[in-house]
Amino acid sequence: MAEPQRVPHRLFALPDDPMAGLLGAWLDLQGGVVPGDMGSAVQDGDWFATQSLFLAAVPRLAGVSGVLNVVLRRPNMREQSDAPVLALEVQILARAAALLPAVMVKWWAASEVAAAAFAAQGMDVRVLPTSHREDAPVWQARLGADGRFALERGPQGGALAQEAVNWARLARDYRLVAQDGIGADRQDMADLANRLPVVPASADLLFITPNGVGLGHLTRQLAVARALCQQLPAPPRITFWSFSQAAVIAQAAGFDVILRHTAEALGADPQVWTAHETAALAQQIRHDRPAAVITDGNRIERFVSDALRQPGCHHPRLIWIRRGMWRADAETGGLADVRYCDEVLIPGDLAQAADKGATARPNAFDTGLSRETVTAPVVLHATEPPKKRRAARRALGLRRGPACLVSLGGEAFARTAILHDKLVHAARATGVRLVWAQSPLAARGWTDVQEERHISRYPISPWLAAFDGVISACGYNSFHELMLLYDGPVLLVPTTNERLDDQAARAGHALTQGWASVLDHETGEAEDARLRAFLAGLAKPAVQKRPRIEACGATQMAERITACLSSAPKESPAP
Known part of the structure:
Protein backbone atom coordinates (compact mmCIF):
# COMPACT_ATOMS: atom_id res chain seq x y z
CA MET A 1 0.00 0.00 0.00
CA ALA A 2 1.42 3.38 -1.01
CA GLU A 3 2.27 5.85 1.73
CA PRO A 4 -0.04 8.88 1.94
CA GLN A 5 1.35 11.88 0.15
CA ARG A 6 2.79 14.56 2.41
CA VAL A 7 1.02 17.89 1.92
CA PRO A 8 3.39 20.57 3.23
CA HIS A 9 2.21 23.59 5.17
CA ARG A 10 3.37 27.04 4.11
CA LEU A 11 5.07 29.07 6.83
CA PHE A 12 5.64 32.81 6.86
CA ALA A 13 8.53 33.73 9.15
CA LEU A 14 11.31 36.28 9.43
CA PRO A 15 14.72 35.01 8.23
CA ASP A 16 16.56 35.10 11.57
CA ASP A 17 13.63 34.17 13.80
CA PRO A 18 14.40 30.97 15.78
CA MET A 19 10.66 30.23 15.79
CA ALA A 20 10.92 29.49 12.06
CA GLY A 21 13.08 26.43 12.73
CA LEU A 22 11.00 25.29 15.71
CA LEU A 23 7.63 25.74 14.06
CA GLY A 24 9.03 24.22 10.89
CA ALA A 25 10.05 21.11 12.85
CA TRP A 26 6.56 20.82 14.34
CA LEU A 27 4.85 21.33 10.97
CA ASP A 28 7.20 18.76 9.48
CA LEU A 29 5.47 16.24 11.72
CA GLN A 30 2.10 17.31 10.35
CA GLY A 31 2.95 16.68 6.70
CA GLY A 32 5.85 18.95 5.85
CA VAL A 33 6.68 22.63 5.58
CA VAL A 34 7.73 25.08 2.90
CA PRO A 35 8.70 28.72 3.46
CA GLY A 36 6.25 31.38 2.36
CA ASP A 37 7.28 34.35 0.27
CA MET A 38 6.33 37.58 2.01
CA GLY A 39 5.03 39.04 -1.22
CA SER A 40 2.97 36.04 -2.27
CA ALA A 41 -0.78 35.60 -1.86
CA VAL A 42 -1.98 34.05 1.41
CA GLN A 43 -3.85 30.75 1.15
CA ASP A 44 -6.06 28.55 3.24
CA GLY A 45 -4.00 26.67 5.85
CA ASP A 46 -1.03 29.05 5.90
CA TRP A 47 0.93 29.66 9.09
CA PHE A 48 2.42 32.87 10.49
CA ALA A 49 5.29 32.54 12.97
CA THR A 50 4.32 35.77 14.71
CA GLN A 51 1.29 38.03 14.95
CA SER A 52 3.19 40.95 13.44
CA LEU A 53 3.52 39.10 10.13
CA PHE A 54 -0.18 38.29 10.20
CA LEU A 55 -1.06 41.96 10.74
CA ALA A 56 1.25 42.96 7.90
CA ALA A 57 -0.55 40.49 5.61
CA VAL A 58 -4.09 41.66 6.42
CA PRO A 59 -4.27 44.10 3.47
CA ARG A 60 -3.54 41.16 1.14
CA LEU A 61 -6.28 38.94 2.61
CA ALA A 62 -9.26 40.41 0.80
CA GLY A 63 -11.13 37.55 -0.83
CA VAL A 64 -9.26 34.86 1.12
CA SER A 65 -11.37 32.20 2.80
CA GLY A 66 -10.51 29.26 4.98
CA VAL A 67 -8.26 28.83 8.01
CA LEU A 68 -5.15 30.80 8.91
CA ASN A 69 -2.87 29.86 11.79
CA VAL A 70 -1.05 32.49 13.83
CA VAL A 71 1.51 31.85 16.59
CA LEU A 72 1.14 34.48 19.28
CA ARG A 73 4.42 35.67 20.75
CA ARG A 74 4.94 37.35 24.07
CA PRO A 75 7.09 40.48 23.99
CA ASN A 76 10.62 40.18 25.37
CA MET A 77 9.94 42.47 28.33
CA ARG A 78 9.87 42.07 32.08
CA GLU A 79 6.76 40.23 33.17
CA GLN A 80 5.19 43.17 35.02
CA SER A 81 5.11 45.07 31.73
CA ASP A 82 3.54 42.26 29.71
CA ALA A 83 -0.14 42.72 30.60
CA PRO A 84 -0.71 46.28 29.23
CA VAL A 85 1.22 45.49 26.07
CA LEU A 86 -0.69 42.26 25.53
CA ALA A 87 -4.04 43.97 26.14
CA LEU A 88 -3.36 46.53 23.41
CA GLU A 89 -2.06 43.86 21.04
CA VAL A 90 -5.12 41.68 21.58
CA GLN A 91 -7.41 44.61 20.69
CA ILE A 92 -5.50 45.18 17.45
CA LEU A 93 -5.62 41.48 16.56
CA ALA A 94 -9.37 41.29 17.26
CA ARG A 95 -10.05 44.25 14.96
CA ALA A 96 -7.87 42.74 12.22
CA ALA A 97 -9.68 39.39 12.44
CA ALA A 98 -13.04 41.17 12.26
CA LEU A 99 -12.03 42.53 8.86
CA LEU A 100 -11.84 38.97 7.53
CA PRO A 101 -15.33 37.49 7.71
CA ALA A 102 -14.47 34.53 5.45
CA VAL A 103 -11.37 33.59 7.44
CA MET A 104 -11.21 31.57 10.63
CA VAL A 105 -8.06 32.54 12.50
CA LYS A 106 -6.64 29.91 14.81
CA TRP A 107 -4.42 31.36 17.51
CA TRP A 108 -1.53 29.27 18.82
CA ALA A 109 1.12 29.65 21.51
CA ALA A 110 4.49 27.97 22.02
CA SER A 111 4.01 27.26 25.73
CA GLU A 112 1.32 26.85 28.38
CA VAL A 113 2.50 30.08 30.02
CA ALA A 114 2.17 32.05 26.78
CA ALA A 115 -1.27 30.57 26.09
CA ALA A 116 -2.43 31.53 29.59
CA ALA A 117 -1.16 35.08 29.18
CA PHE A 118 -3.18 35.65 25.99
CA ALA A 119 -6.19 33.73 27.34
CA ALA A 120 -6.25 36.16 30.26
CA GLN A 121 -6.96 38.87 27.68
CA GLY A 122 -9.95 36.94 26.30
CA MET A 123 -8.36 35.07 23.41
CA ASP A 124 -9.02 31.43 22.54
CA VAL A 125 -5.47 30.10 22.26
CA ARG A 126 -4.20 26.59 21.63
CA VAL A 127 -0.80 25.34 22.74
CA LEU A 128 1.25 23.78 19.97
CA PRO A 129 0.88 20.09 20.81
CA THR A 130 3.90 17.82 20.81
CA SER A 131 4.53 14.22 21.76
CA HIS A 132 6.14 13.45 25.06
CA ARG A 133 9.87 13.15 24.53
CA GLU A 134 11.26 10.17 26.39
CA ASP A 135 14.88 10.63 25.31
CA ALA A 136 15.40 13.99 27.03
CA PRO A 137 18.96 15.27 26.46
CA VAL A 138 21.38 15.19 29.35
CA TRP A 139 23.37 18.21 28.19
CA GLN A 140 22.13 21.78 28.50
CA ALA A 141 22.35 24.82 26.26
CA ARG A 142 21.88 27.94 28.38
CA LEU A 143 20.83 31.08 26.52
CA GLY A 144 22.22 34.18 28.21
CA ALA A 145 21.50 37.88 27.95
CA ASP A 146 24.30 38.21 25.39
CA GLY A 147 22.26 36.15 22.90
CA ARG A 148 24.66 33.20 23.05
CA PHE A 149 24.11 29.62 24.11
CA ALA A 150 26.58 28.25 26.64
CA LEU A 151 26.84 24.58 25.70
CA GLU A 152 27.42 22.16 28.55
CA ARG A 153 28.70 18.84 27.26
CA GLY A 154 30.41 16.86 29.99
CA PRO A 155 33.96 18.16 30.51
CA GLN A 156 33.79 19.89 27.15
CA GLY A 157 31.80 23.03 26.53
CA GLY A 158 31.39 25.71 23.95
CA ALA A 159 29.42 28.76 22.97
CA LEU A 160 27.10 29.44 20.08
CA ALA A 161 25.25 32.54 18.93
CA GLN A 162 21.49 31.97 19.02
CA GLU A 163 21.10 32.85 15.34
CA ALA A 164 23.89 30.49 14.22
CA VAL A 165 21.85 27.30 14.35
CA ASN A 166 18.35 25.96 13.86
CA TRP A 167 17.00 25.62 17.42
CA ALA A 168 15.21 22.39 16.49
CA ARG A 169 18.55 20.93 15.43
CA LEU A 170 20.15 22.10 18.69
CA ALA A 171 17.31 20.56 20.73
CA ARG A 172 18.13 17.05 19.49
CA ASP A 173 21.18 16.94 21.76
CA TYR A 174 20.61 19.72 24.30
CA ARG A 175 17.92 20.81 26.69
CA LEU A 176 17.46 24.52 26.01
CA VAL A 177 17.38 26.78 29.04
CA ALA A 178 16.49 30.47 28.71
CA GLN A 179 17.95 32.11 31.79
CA ASP A 180 15.94 34.53 33.93
CA GLY A 181 15.68 37.99 32.45
CA ILE A 182 16.28 36.76 28.89
CA GLY A 183 12.72 37.58 27.83
CA ALA A 184 9.38 35.80 27.73
CA ASP A 185 9.46 34.97 24.03
CA ARG A 186 12.80 33.17 24.25
CA GLN A 187 11.57 31.25 27.28
CA ASP A 188 8.52 30.15 25.29
CA MET A 189 10.66 29.04 22.36
CA ALA A 190 12.97 27.06 24.66
CA ASP A 191 9.89 25.35 26.13
CA LEU A 192 8.68 24.38 22.65
CA ALA A 193 12.13 23.17 21.63
CA ASN A 194 12.34 20.86 24.63
CA ARG A 195 8.96 19.31 23.78
CA LEU A 196 9.75 18.56 20.15
CA PRO A 197 10.16 14.84 19.43
CA VAL A 198 13.29 13.90 17.51
CA VAL A 199 12.14 12.32 14.28
CA PRO A 200 14.77 10.30 12.42
CA ALA A 201 15.99 11.43 9.05
CA SER A 202 16.23 9.11 6.07
CA ALA A 203 19.31 6.97 5.43
CA ASP A 204 20.38 9.37 2.67
CA LEU A 205 23.67 11.26 2.79
CA LEU A 206 24.38 14.51 0.95
CA PHE A 207 27.97 15.37 0.04
CA ILE A 208 28.69 18.97 -0.94
CA THR A 209 31.73 19.28 -3.20
CA PRO A 210 33.26 22.73 -3.80
CA ASN A 211 34.99 23.72 -7.01
CA GLY A 212 38.61 23.50 -5.90
CA VAL A 213 41.84 23.95 -7.82
CA GLY A 214 42.10 20.20 -8.44
CA LEU A 215 40.39 16.98 -7.47
CA GLY A 216 41.28 16.93 -3.78
CA HIS A 217 37.85 17.60 -2.28
CA LEU A 218 36.02 15.20 -4.58
CA THR A 219 38.65 12.47 -4.15
CA ARG A 220 38.44 12.50 -0.35
CA GLN A 221 34.66 12.51 -0.44
CA LEU A 222 34.58 9.57 -2.85
CA ALA A 223 36.90 7.60 -0.56
CA VAL A 224 34.64 8.29 2.44
CA ALA A 225 31.46 7.58 0.46
CA ARG A 226 32.78 4.18 -0.61
CA ALA A 227 33.83 3.38 2.96
CA LEU A 228 30.34 4.26 4.20
CA CYS A 229 28.74 1.98 1.62
CA GLN A 230 30.96 -0.87 2.79
CA GLN A 231 30.45 -0.20 6.49
CA LEU A 232 26.73 0.46 6.89
CA PRO A 233 24.39 -2.58 7.03
CA ALA A 234 22.27 -1.13 4.24
CA PRO A 235 24.21 0.99 1.72
CA PRO A 236 22.87 4.55 1.91
CA ARG A 237 21.67 6.59 -1.02
CA ILE A 238 24.46 9.10 -1.50
CA THR A 239 24.03 12.28 -3.51
CA PHE A 240 26.78 14.73 -4.51
CA TRP A 241 25.74 18.39 -4.60
CA SER A 242 28.74 19.24 -6.72
CA PHE A 243 30.34 22.42 -7.96
CA SER A 244 33.30 20.44 -9.28
CA GLN A 245 33.72 20.20 -13.03
CA ALA A 246 34.75 16.58 -12.46
CA ALA A 247 31.37 15.59 -10.99
CA VAL A 248 31.05 12.96 -13.71
CA ILE A 249 33.58 10.91 -11.70
CA ALA A 250 31.12 10.60 -8.81
CA GLN A 251 28.37 9.67 -11.26
CA ALA A 252 30.57 6.99 -12.84
CA ALA A 253 31.18 5.61 -9.35
CA GLY A 254 27.44 4.98 -9.01
CA PHE A 255 26.38 8.01 -6.97
CA ASP A 256 23.67 10.52 -7.77
CA VAL A 257 24.98 13.94 -8.78
CA ILE A 258 23.29 17.32 -8.70
CA LEU A 259 25.52 19.62 -10.72
CA ARG A 260 25.70 23.20 -9.46
CA HIS A 261 27.51 26.32 -10.64
CA THR A 262 29.33 28.95 -8.61
CA ALA A 263 28.46 32.63 -8.70
CA GLU A 264 31.75 33.25 -10.49
CA ALA A 265 30.95 30.68 -13.18
CA LEU A 266 27.52 32.21 -13.74
CA GLY A 267 28.68 35.82 -13.54
CA ALA A 268 26.05 36.32 -10.82
CA ASP A 269 25.90 38.76 -7.95
CA PRO A 270 27.30 36.85 -4.93
CA GLN A 271 24.50 37.89 -2.58
CA VAL A 272 21.77 36.98 -5.06
CA TRP A 273 23.52 33.70 -5.81
CA THR A 274 23.85 32.85 -2.09
CA ALA A 275 20.14 33.43 -1.53
CA HIS A 276 19.26 31.29 -4.55
CA GLU A 277 21.63 28.47 -3.58
CA THR A 278 20.36 28.54 0.01
CA ALA A 279 16.77 28.11 -1.17
CA ALA A 280 17.71 25.33 -3.60
CA LEU A 281 19.72 23.37 -1.01
CA ALA A 282 16.99 23.81 1.62
CA GLN A 283 14.42 22.44 -0.81
CA GLN A 284 16.67 19.42 -1.46
CA ILE A 285 17.10 18.81 2.28
CA ARG A 286 13.37 19.05 2.94
CA HIS A 287 12.67 16.61 0.10
CA ASP A 288 15.34 13.96 0.81
CA ARG A 289 15.69 14.49 4.58
CA PRO A 290 19.35 13.32 4.59
CA ALA A 291 20.85 12.04 7.81
CA ALA A 292 23.98 14.11 7.24
CA VAL A 293 25.36 16.87 5.07
CA ILE A 294 29.08 16.21 4.53
CA THR A 295 31.25 18.94 3.08
CA ASP A 296 34.96 19.19 2.31
CA GLY A 297 36.75 22.52 2.08
CA ASN A 298 38.47 25.32 3.94
CA ARG A 299 35.20 26.67 5.31
CA ILE A 300 31.47 25.98 5.60
CA GLU A 301 29.94 27.90 2.74
CA ARG A 302 27.31 30.37 3.86
CA PHE A 303 24.57 28.82 1.74
CA VAL A 304 25.07 25.55 3.65
CA SER A 305 24.78 27.04 7.15
CA ASP A 306 21.89 29.25 6.01
CA ALA A 307 20.03 26.30 4.47
CA LEU A 308 20.27 24.25 7.66
CA ARG A 309 18.54 27.07 9.56
CA GLN A 310 15.55 27.00 7.22
CA PRO A 311 12.21 25.51 8.33
CA GLY A 312 12.15 21.75 7.88
CA CYS A 313 15.97 21.51 7.50
CA HIS A 314 16.81 20.48 11.07
CA HIS A 315 17.28 16.76 10.39
CA PRO A 316 20.85 16.46 9.07
CA ARG A 317 24.05 16.34 11.02
CA LEU A 318 26.68 18.65 9.55
CA ILE A 319 30.09 17.04 9.07
CA TRP A 320 33.11 18.97 7.86
CA ILE A 321 36.12 17.24 6.30
CA ARG A 322 38.87 19.84 6.68
CA ARG A 323 42.42 19.19 5.52
CA GLY A 324 45.37 20.56 7.52
CA MET A 325 48.72 21.92 6.26
CA TRP A 326 47.37 25.42 5.65
CA ARG A 327 49.90 27.99 4.55
CA ALA A 328 51.03 30.38 7.27
CA ASP A 329 49.62 33.36 5.34
CA ALA A 330 46.23 31.71 4.68
CA GLU A 331 43.03 33.44 5.78
CA THR A 332 41.89 31.76 9.01
CA GLY A 333 38.39 33.19 9.39
CA GLY A 334 36.89 29.98 8.02
CA LEU A 335 38.00 28.11 11.15
CA ALA A 336 35.16 29.86 13.02
CA ASP A 337 32.75 27.67 11.04
CA VAL A 338 33.42 24.73 13.37
CA ARG A 339 30.57 26.13 15.48
CA TYR A 340 28.02 24.97 12.90
CA CYS A 341 29.27 21.38 12.76
CA ASP A 342 28.52 18.19 14.64
CA GLU A 343 31.83 16.65 13.59
CA VAL A 344 35.07 18.02 12.13
CA LEU A 345 37.11 15.25 10.50
CA ILE A 346 40.74 16.02 9.70
CA PRO A 347 42.53 13.67 7.29
CA GLY A 348 45.98 12.93 8.68
CA ASP A 349 49.02 14.19 6.78
CA LEU A 350 52.29 12.27 6.61
CA ALA A 351 54.03 15.65 6.79
CA GLN A 352 52.11 16.78 9.86
CA ALA A 353 55.36 17.45 11.76
CA ALA A 354 56.09 20.26 9.27
CA ASP A 355 52.64 21.85 9.60
CA LYS A 356 53.07 25.45 10.81
CA GLY A 357 49.68 26.70 9.68
CA ALA A 358 46.59 27.76 11.60
CA THR A 359 45.09 24.26 11.78
CA ALA A 360 48.17 23.01 13.69
CA ARG A 361 47.45 25.44 16.53
CA PRO A 362 44.54 25.47 18.99
CA ASN A 363 41.48 26.98 17.34
CA ALA A 364 40.89 30.48 18.68
CA PHE A 365 37.20 30.31 17.77
CA ASP A 366 34.34 28.79 19.75
CA THR A 367 33.91 25.12 18.95
CA GLY A 368 30.13 25.36 19.17
CA LEU A 369 28.49 21.99 18.53
CA SER A 370 31.53 20.29 17.07
CA ARG A 371 33.89 17.52 18.03
CA GLU A 372 37.20 17.17 16.21
CA THR A 373 38.85 13.93 15.09
CA VAL A 374 42.15 13.42 13.27
CA THR A 375 42.23 10.23 11.20
CA ALA A 376 44.90 8.39 9.27
CA PRO A 377 45.63 9.79 5.79
CA VAL A 378 42.75 9.43 3.32
CA VAL A 379 43.58 7.84 -0.03
CA LEU A 380 41.11 6.81 -2.70
CA HIS A 381 41.82 3.18 -3.55
CA ALA A 382 40.74 2.03 -6.99
CA THR A 383 38.00 -0.55 -7.23
CA GLU A 384 40.28 -2.62 -9.48
CA PRO A 385 43.45 -4.29 -8.10
CA PRO A 386 46.88 -2.77 -8.88
CA LYS A 387 48.31 -3.83 -12.22
CA LYS A 388 51.50 -5.85 -12.45
CA LYS A 540 68.19 1.50 -12.74
CA PRO A 541 65.55 2.62 -10.24
CA ALA A 542 65.81 1.36 -6.68
CA VAL A 543 62.99 0.67 -4.26
CA GLN A 544 62.54 3.80 -2.17
CA LYS A 545 62.06 4.31 1.52
CA ARG A 546 58.40 5.00 2.24
CA PRO A 547 56.25 5.40 5.35
CA ARG A 548 53.98 2.48 6.20
CA ILE A 549 50.55 3.03 7.69
CA GLU A 550 48.10 0.20 8.20
CA ALA A 551 45.08 2.31 9.22
CA CYS A 552 42.70 3.60 6.54
CA GLY A 553 41.63 7.22 7.01
CA ALA A 554 38.48 6.85 4.90
CA THR A 555 37.34 3.91 7.02
CA GLN A 556 38.03 5.83 10.22
CA MET A 557 36.00 8.78 8.91
CA ALA A 558 33.14 6.46 7.99
CA GLU A 559 33.22 5.06 11.52
CA ARG A 560 33.03 8.55 13.04
CA ILE A 561 30.16 9.51 10.73
CA THR A 562 28.31 6.32 11.62
CA ALA A 563 28.81 7.00 15.32
CA CYS A 564 27.55 10.55 14.88
CA LEU A 565 24.41 9.28 13.15
CA SER A 566 23.79 6.49 15.65
CA SER A 567 22.42 8.93 18.22
CA ALA A 568 19.34 9.44 16.00
CA PRO A 569 16.16 7.61 17.11
CA LYS A 570 15.40 4.33 15.41
CA GLU A 571 11.63 4.79 15.19
CA SER A 572 9.49 7.79 14.47
CA PRO A 573 7.13 8.74 17.31
CA ALA A 574 3.54 9.41 16.35
CA PRO A 575 2.79 13.12 15.87
Missing part, protein backbone atom coordinates in the same frame (compact mmCIF):
# COMPACT_ATOMS: atom_id res chain seq x y z
CA ARG A 389 54.30 -3.93 -14.15
CA ARG A 390 54.27 -5.87 -17.41
CA ALA A 391 50.46 -5.80 -17.73
CA ALA A 392 50.30 -2.10 -16.92
CA ARG A 393 52.96 -1.18 -19.49
CA ARG A 394 51.29 -3.31 -22.14
CA ALA A 395 47.89 -1.73 -21.47
CA LEU A 396 49.39 1.76 -21.65
CA GLY A 397 51.33 0.99 -24.81
CA LEU A 398 54.76 1.63 -23.27
CA ARG A 399 57.78 0.23 -25.10
CA ARG A 400 60.99 -0.95 -23.49
CA GLY A 401 63.11 1.59 -21.68
CA PRO A 402 62.53 3.82 -18.67
CA ALA A 403 59.24 5.69 -18.49
CA CYS A 404 58.37 8.56 -16.14
CA LEU A 405 54.87 9.70 -15.25
CA VAL A 406 54.49 13.48 -15.07
CA SER A 407 51.53 14.78 -13.03
CA LEU A 408 51.87 18.44 -12.22
CA GLY A 409 48.33 19.65 -11.81
CA GLY A 410 48.46 21.70 -15.00
CA GLU A 411 47.27 25.23 -14.39
CA ALA A 412 48.29 25.27 -10.73
CA PHE A 413 51.79 26.35 -11.79
CA ALA A 414 52.71 29.82 -12.92
CA ARG A 415 55.62 28.50 -15.07
CA THR A 416 54.08 25.33 -16.53
CA ALA A 417 55.19 25.96 -20.11
CA ILE A 418 58.80 26.61 -19.06
CA LEU A 419 58.92 23.44 -16.95
CA HIS A 420 57.39 21.45 -19.80
CA ASP A 421 60.17 22.44 -22.18
CA LYS A 422 62.87 21.69 -19.62
CA LEU A 423 61.40 18.27 -18.92
CA VAL A 424 61.27 17.42 -22.62
CA HIS A 425 64.92 18.40 -23.11
CA ALA A 426 66.05 16.48 -20.00
CA ALA A 427 64.09 13.38 -21.06
CA ARG A 428 65.62 13.41 -24.55
CA ALA A 429 69.10 13.78 -23.08
CA THR A 430 68.60 10.81 -20.72
CA GLY A 431 66.55 8.55 -22.96
CA VAL A 432 63.47 8.53 -20.72
CA ARG A 433 59.94 8.36 -22.11
CA LEU A 434 57.65 10.94 -20.48
CA VAL A 435 53.97 10.15 -20.01
CA TRP A 436 51.82 13.11 -19.08
CA ALA A 437 48.90 12.51 -16.74
CA GLN A 438 45.88 14.46 -17.89
CA SER A 439 43.48 15.52 -15.17
CA PRO A 440 39.77 14.80 -15.69
CA LEU A 441 39.35 18.55 -15.23
CA ALA A 442 41.53 19.34 -18.26
CA ALA A 443 39.84 20.19 -21.52
CA ARG A 444 42.96 19.06 -23.39
CA GLY A 445 46.56 18.07 -22.76
CA TRP A 446 49.29 20.47 -21.81
CA THR A 447 50.55 20.85 -25.33
CA ASP A 448 49.57 20.23 -28.90
CA VAL A 449 52.72 18.21 -29.66
CA GLN A 450 51.40 15.09 -31.36
CA GLU A 451 54.18 12.68 -30.38
CA GLU A 452 53.68 13.25 -26.66
CA ARG A 453 51.98 10.51 -24.69
CA HIS A 454 49.02 11.51 -22.48
CA ILE A 455 46.94 9.26 -20.26
CA SER A 456 43.78 9.99 -18.33
CA ARG A 457 43.18 7.49 -15.53
CA TYR A 458 41.38 8.12 -12.27
CA PRO A 459 42.65 7.17 -9.85
CA ILE A 460 46.09 6.59 -11.29
CA SER A 461 47.28 4.25 -8.50
CA PRO A 462 46.53 0.90 -10.26
CA TRP A 463 48.86 1.91 -13.10
CA LEU A 464 51.83 3.23 -11.11
CA ALA A 465 53.83 0.00 -11.45
CA ALA A 466 54.21 0.78 -15.16
CA PHE A 467 56.53 3.70 -14.42
CA ASP A 468 60.17 3.79 -13.35
CA GLY A 469 59.63 7.14 -11.64
CA VAL A 470 57.08 9.89 -11.10
CA ILE A 471 57.36 13.67 -11.21
CA SER A 472 54.40 15.11 -9.35
CA ALA A 473 52.88 18.13 -7.71
CA CYS A 474 52.63 17.93 -3.95
CA GLY A 475 48.94 18.37 -3.21
CA TYR A 476 47.41 16.24 -0.47
CA ASN A 477 46.02 13.46 -2.67
CA SER A 478 48.91 13.14 -5.09
CA PHE A 479 51.44 13.13 -2.24
CA HIS A 480 49.71 10.47 -0.15
CA GLU A 481 48.86 8.32 -3.14
CA LEU A 482 52.54 8.18 -4.10
CA MET A 483 53.94 7.86 -0.59
CA LEU A 484 51.59 5.04 0.40
CA LEU A 485 50.94 3.19 -2.87
CA TYR A 486 54.17 3.53 -4.88
CA ASP A 487 57.74 2.45 -4.11
CA GLY A 488 59.61 3.98 -7.03
CA PRO A 489 61.57 7.27 -7.22
CA VAL A 490 59.48 10.42 -6.88
CA LEU A 491 60.41 14.01 -7.67
CA LEU A 492 58.01 16.41 -5.96
CA VAL A 493 57.41 19.81 -7.53
CA PRO A 494 55.50 21.93 -4.98
CA THR A 495 53.61 25.01 -6.08
CA THR A 496 53.18 28.15 -4.02
CA ASN A 497 50.46 29.35 -6.38
CA GLU A 498 47.82 27.30 -4.52
CA ARG A 499 45.93 29.62 -2.15
CA LEU A 500 45.78 27.44 0.95
CA ASP A 501 47.80 24.22 0.76
CA ASP A 502 51.40 24.41 2.05
CA GLN A 503 52.90 22.15 -0.59
CA ALA A 504 56.41 23.46 0.02
CA ALA A 505 56.33 22.36 3.67
CA ARG A 506 54.93 18.95 2.71
CA ALA A 507 57.61 18.40 0.06
CA GLY A 508 60.36 19.61 2.38
CA HIS A 509 59.32 17.08 5.03
CA ALA A 510 59.37 14.27 2.46
CA LEU A 511 62.90 15.33 1.44
CA THR A 512 64.21 15.30 5.02
CA GLN A 513 62.67 11.86 5.59
CA GLY A 514 64.28 10.45 2.45
CA TRP A 515 60.93 9.67 0.84
CA ALA A 516 61.35 11.82 -2.28
CA SER A 517 63.47 14.36 -4.10
CA VAL A 518 62.25 17.95 -4.50
CA LEU A 519 62.42 20.46 -7.34
CA ASP A 520 61.77 24.07 -6.36
CA HIS A 521 60.14 25.02 -9.63
CA GLU A 522 58.75 28.34 -8.43
CA THR A 523 62.29 29.73 -8.03
CA GLY A 524 63.77 27.72 -10.90
CA GLU A 525 66.96 27.06 -8.93
CA ALA A 526 69.22 24.44 -10.61
CA GLU A 527 66.24 22.98 -12.46
CA ASP A 528 68.04 21.58 -15.49
CA ALA A 529 70.67 19.72 -13.50
CA ARG A 530 68.17 18.28 -11.01
CA LEU A 531 65.79 17.13 -13.72
CA ARG A 532 68.58 15.38 -15.63
CA ALA A 533 69.94 13.76 -12.47
CA PHE A 534 66.52 12.42 -11.48
CA LEU A 535 65.67 11.11 -14.95
CA ALA A 536 69.11 9.58 -15.42
CA GLY A 537 68.61 7.58 -12.24
CA LEU A 538 65.50 5.90 -13.66
CA ALA A 539 67.62 3.62 -15.85
